[in-house]
Amino acid sequence: MKKKNMNRDKYKILKVLITEDVIDQRKISQLTKFSLGKVNNLLKELNKEKYISSNYALTSSGKEYVKSHHPQQATILAAGYGLRMVPINTEEPKGLLEVHGEPLIERIIKQLHEVGITDIKIVVGFMKEHYEYLINEYDVDLIVNSYYSTRGNVYSLYLAKDRLANGYIIPCDIWFKDNPFSTLEDPSWYLFSDKMTSHSHWQVSKSAKIKYTKNPGNRMIGIAYLNEYDARKLNDRLGKMIDAKMYDSFWEDALTCKKQFLINGRIIPNSEHAEINSYEELMELDSHSDHLKTEAIEIIEDTLNIDKTKIHNIHTLKKGMTNRSFSFECNNKRYIMRIPGQGTDKLIDRKEEYDVYQQIKDEPYTENILYLNPVNGYKLSEFLENTRNSDANDWNDVTKCMKLLRRFHHENYQVNHKFDIWKQINFYESLRDAPSAYKDFMITKENVVKLKSFIQDNIKQWSLCHIDANADNFLIDKKGKIYLIDWEYAGMQDPDLDIAMYAIYAGYNREQFDRLIDIYYQNDCDEVTRYKIYAYAAVGGLLWSNWCEYKQSLGLDFGAYSIAQYRYAKKYSKLVLNYLEKKNA
Incomplete structure (x- = not known):
C-alpha cells in the first residue's frame, strides 16, 4: 500500500509527540521553533485528520502512520x-x-x-x-x-x-x-x-x-x-x-x-x-585515542624528540606508485614521513636501500634522511622547501637533470648489491600469478631477451645507479639547485640504464629520446651506445609493464602508463633487433 506522506510542519509536531514523555504546546513551540499560534493550528489539524486525540495521544491512524514511516x-x-x-x-x-x-x-x-x-x-x-x-x-x-x-x-x-x-x-x-x-x-x-x-x-x-x-x-x-x-x-x-x-x-x-x-x-x-577525516581531527576529539599511537607517529616522536601534540598540518602527499607519504610540521619546520605501500615488501629490499643511503648521505643533491628502517622501510626526512618536480618537457630542466645524473655516475659509487633487471623482469612476472593480459606478451618478451648479449657485450661502466631516475624524482628549488631523491631501487648497474629509464617514464618519442641522449653525452654518443640505450628502453619497458600488471592484480591501476611501458618493450626491441640484423649482415 502506498504510504501517505505528511505536511512537513505537521510531521515535525508528530515527531515531537512520539519522542517526548511530557508535552504541552509551549514545549512543542520550543522544540519545533514554531510560534504558539502555529503549534495550536497544527495540533488542531492533526486532531481533525484523526492522527492524535484531544490530549495529544496517538490514535490508531497515528500509530499506523508512525509504523509505516519507521526507517527500515x-x-x-x-x-x-x-x-x-x-x-x-x-x-x-x-x-x-x-x-x-x-x-x-x-x-x-x-x-x-x-x-x-x-x-x-x-x-x-x-x-x-x-x-x-x-x-x-x-x-x-x-x-x-x-x-x-x-x-x-x-x-x-x-x-x-x-x-x-x-x-x-x-x-x-x-x-x-x-x-x-x-x-x-x-x-x-x-x-x-x-x-x-x-x-x-x-x-x-x-x-x-x-x-x-x-x-x-x-x-x-x-x-x-x-x-x-x-x-x-x-x-x-x-x-x-x-x-x-x-x-x-x-x-x-x-x-x-x-x-x-x-x-x-x-x-x-x-x-x-x-x-574524522584526519589525524588532527581525531586528536582534537580524543587526544587519548589508542589509534593516535601509530608506528609512524612513534618514529617521529622518538627521532625529533617531541610529543605527538607538536605534530601539525599533516597533508597526504600525492599517492606514489610504491608508497604512501605525508608531510607535517613540527616546531615551524616541515618533514616527510614515508610509509611503504601495499606489496612493497615483495618489490624492494629495504636493507639494500639503507646501504645506498649510507653511501650517498653526504651528497648535497639528495634529501636529508633522519630515520630509515632497513627492515620495514619507514623513512623520515626533511622536507625540501621551495622545490618543484622537474618537467620532462622543459629542456632546460632536462639539461639540469642529465648534468646531475652524469655527475652522480662519474662518482662511481659501489655497493654490495646489483639491480639485476633480467631477474626482476621474471620476478615481477611470477608475482602476478596469471598470464599477461597482452596477447603477444611471449613474443615481445622473447624479442627483449634477445637483446641481452648485445647489452652485456657493450657495458663500459658498472657502478651505483638510481634505476628510477624519472623526472618526478628530480627536484629543483627557486635558486636552480637540483636534487635527486627516492633511491629505493638503486643498485649496481650500467649508467646508460638510468638514461633509458628517464626517457620511458617521460613518454619520449624517438626524436625526444635522441635529444636526451645527446644532452647526457654532450653530443658525443657513439652509435653502438645509442642503440644499447634503446635496448635498455625495451628492457625497462618490459620490467615496468610486468610491475604494473602485478600491481593491477592488487587492485591498483596505472592507466595509460602501463600500456606505454609495454609499447616501449615492443617498439624498441624490434628497432634494436633490426639494427643488429643489418649490422651483422
Missing part, C-alpha cells in the same frame, strides 16, 4: 582508503578508529539499534577483513567493493542501490554526540551542519529547501534518509553515473542536477558531531 534499513559506506587519515590508515581502516574507547562504526550501529534498525549492511573494501567481526557481533552484512582503489563511494553506494528506500545512508567516519537517527522519518533529507564553509556551495533555507550559492554553504555531513520515491530517483541517477564511468564522483553528486538539490536539507549544530 541502513547502509554504511566504509570501503575507501581514507587517504587523509595518514598515518592512522596504515594500521586500521577509518571506520574502526576509536573515540573514547569505542570504534566509530560500532557507535553508529548501536545508535541505529536504539531506534529499532537492525537491517544494516556495510560496504567495505580497504582492509575489509578488519570489519568481519561485526557480522557476529552485531548481525550485520558486508558488501564488498572490490574496486575500492579506483572507484569512489558513488560505486560503493551503487552496489547497495536496491536497499536505499526507507533507509539511511551513512559514512563510517563520523561521530555524533546525540543519536541522529529516529523511529519516524517522512520527507527525505540530507544532513548539513550550521557551519558555513567554502567547501560547500549548498545553503539550507528555513523551509529546508537547499539552494546553490556561489558563497560558502552549509557544511555537508554525509548522512541522508531516503523515502521510496526519492530512492528510485537516486537509483536512476546512480545507474547513469556508473554507465558514464563517473567513478571519481561522490555519491552526493547523484543528488544534484543543474544546481538543484533533489531532496530537502536538515541542519544540526556543528558542535553536535565530528567528521
Whole structure:
C-alpha cells in the first residue's frame, strides 16, 4: 500500500509527540521553533485528520502512520582508503578508529539499534577483513567493493542501490554526540551542519529547501534518509553515473542536477558531531585515542624528540606508485614521513636501500634522511622547501637533470648489491600469478631477451645507479639547485640504464629520446651506445609493464602508463633487433 506522506510542519509536531514523555504546546513551540499560534493550528489539524486525540495521544491512524514511516534499513559506506587519515590508515581502516574507547562504526550501529534498525549492511573494501567481526557481533552484512582503489563511494553506494528506500545512508567516519537517527522519518533529507564553509556551495533555507550559492554553504555531513520515491530517483541517477564511468564522483553528486538539490536539507549544530577525516581531527576529539599511537607517529616522536601534540598540518602527499607519504610540521619546520605501500615488501629490499643511503648521505643533491628502517622501510626526512618536480618537457630542466645524473655516475659509487633487471623482469612476472593480459606478451618478451648479449657485450661502466631516475624524482628549488631523491631501487648497474629509464617514464618519442641522449653525452654518443640505450628502453619497458600488471592484480591501476611501458618493450626491441640484423649482415 502506498504510504501517505505528511505536511512537513505537521510531521515535525508528530515527531515531537512520539519522542517526548511530557508535552504541552509551549514545549512543542520550543522544540519545533514554531510560534504558539502555529503549534495550536497544527495540533488542531492533526486532531481533525484523526492522527492524535484531544490530549495529544496517538490514535490508531497515528500509530499506523508512525509504523509505516519507521526507517527500515541502513547502509554504511566504509570501503575507501581514507587517504587523509595518514598515518592512522596504515594500521586500521577509518571506520574502526576509536573515540573514547569505542570504534566509530560500532557507535553508529548501536545508535541505529536504539531506534529499532537492525537491517544494516556495510560496504567495505580497504582492509575489509578488519570489519568481519561485526557480522557476529552485531548481525550485520558486508558488501564488498572490490574496486575500492579506483572507484569512489558513488560505486560503493551503487552496489547497495536496491536497499536505499526507507533507509539511511551513512559514512563510517563520523561521530555524533546525540543519536541522529529516529523511529519516524517522512520527507527525505540530507544532513548539513550550521557551519558555513567554502567547501560547500549548498545553503539550507528555513523551509529546508537547499539552494546553490556561489558563497560558502552549509557544511555537508554525509548522512541522508531516503523515502521510496526519492530512492528510485537516486537509483536512476546512480545507474547513469556508473554507465558514464563517473567513478571519481561522490555519491552526493547523484543528488544534484543543474544546481538543484533533489531532496530537502536538515541542519544540526556543528558542535553536535565530528567528521574524522584526519589525524588532527581525531586528536582534537580524543587526544587519548589508542589509534593516535601509530608506528609512524612513534618514529617521529622518538627521532625529533617531541610529543605527538607538536605534530601539525599533516597533508597526504600525492599517492606514489610504491608508497604512501605525508608531510607535517613540527616546531615551524616541515618533514616527510614515508610509509611503504601495499606489496612493497615483495618489490624492494629495504636493507639494500639503507646501504645506498649510507653511501650517498653526504651528497648535497639528495634529501636529508633522519630515520630509515632497513627492515620495514619507514623513512623520515626533511622536507625540501621551495622545490618543484622537474618537467620532462622543459629542456632546460632536462639539461639540469642529465648534468646531475652524469655527475652522480662519474662518482662511481659501489655497493654490495646489483639491480639485476633480467631477474626482476621474471620476478615481477611470477608475482602476478596469471598470464599477461597482452596477447603477444611471449613474443615481445622473447624479442627483449634477445637483446641481452648485445647489452652485456657493450657495458663500459658498472657502478651505483638510481634505476628510477624519472623526472618526478628530480627536484629543483627557486635558486636552480637540483636534487635527486627516492633511491629505493638503486643498485649496481650500467649508467646508460638510468638514461633509458628517464626517457620511458617521460613518454619520449624517438626524436625526444635522441635529444636526451645527446644532452647526457654532450653530443658525443657513439652509435653502438645509442642503440644499447634503446635496448635498455625495451628492457625497462618490459620490467615496468610486468610491475604494473602485478600491481593491477592488487587492485591498483596505472592507466595509460602501463600500456606505454609495454609499447616501449615492443617498439624498441624490434628497432634494436633490426639494427643488429643489418649490422651483422
